[in-house]
């Protein structure tokens with residue numbers, strides 16, 4: 001990853017950053033890391049890119065960092081990128097996925113990726129366009145769903161259908177490497193069935209295994225986030241956010257329709273090697289702020305419980321970050 005000369009790794013500093021929209025001083029200390037990047041409109045050119053440690057804005061106010069209200073809970077394994085335009089976010093996300101795909105295909109001959117539904121699929125749209133589509137070894141991809149609605153696969157609410165229409169049908173992926181839920185089963189049975197399939201796929205090494213927990217270790221999990229701070233189908237205040245035994249579970253009273261879903265649990269999500277949290281739009285801004293600042297309120301947000309063994313990267317557009 002390209003960093004600017006402004007990278008800071010040691011003791012507390014005050015400095016001005018080079019982003020055009022930000023010129024006020026920041027306090028920086030070494031515990032954590034936040035990256036802001038700006039992207040040239042043309043593919044692949046990165047301008048004014050910098051990473052710094054423990055982002056803490058000294059002038060909390062109406063500015064971008066002021067919305068976060070002070071110290072962020074970032075760590076060296078957690079990065080936050082904010083893009084002026086959603087278009088830039090989509091380009092950066094495509095670069096990120098391409099890079100991780102190449103890395104894991106080289107390392108272990110496969111790339112296991114778990115998708116969310118919702119707006120995420122739209123944010124992945126660049127992958128079906130040159131140059132991205134031509135730079136991925138699609139035959140090595142193995143596609144899973146972090147959560148799925150218990151509806152037929154051709155139903156308008158199906159996360160599989162969303163991904164198939166927006167991504168999978170447009171790339172040369174092997175259908176045998178696509179793992180939707182069994183939509184003929186009840187929610188409870190579909191969750192059990194999915195967990196059983198994951199067990200067989202770590203046995204055959206399609207999915208890596210976490211040396212820490214023994215759980216499936218996805219190369220990449222792509223998460224969206226609802227305005228209430230939910231990720232996957234793990235909703236604020238719902239007992240499922242505390243599930244520790246199951247890898248995949250079910251919900252029959254989802255506050256967001258449709259009510260019946262299956263979902264990865266936090267132990268499985270957090271075993272991942274990489275997690276991207278992709279959030280755009282002003283409806284999510286309050287939850288983003290609560291998630292990224294240190295506060296008691298944020299402890300109740302499911303998104304706050306995303307903490308992978310590997311790396312976490314937030315992709316935010318300005319509307320979500322302000």
Ligand SMILES: O=C1O[C@H](COP(=O)(O)O)[C@@H](O)[C@H](O)[C@H]1O
Nearest residue numbers: 116117118119120224225226232
């Ligand atoms: O219901 C769901 O919502 C979340 C968030 O969706 P978004 O449209 O606000 O991005 C999504 O990540 C999840 O997969 C989906 O089932």
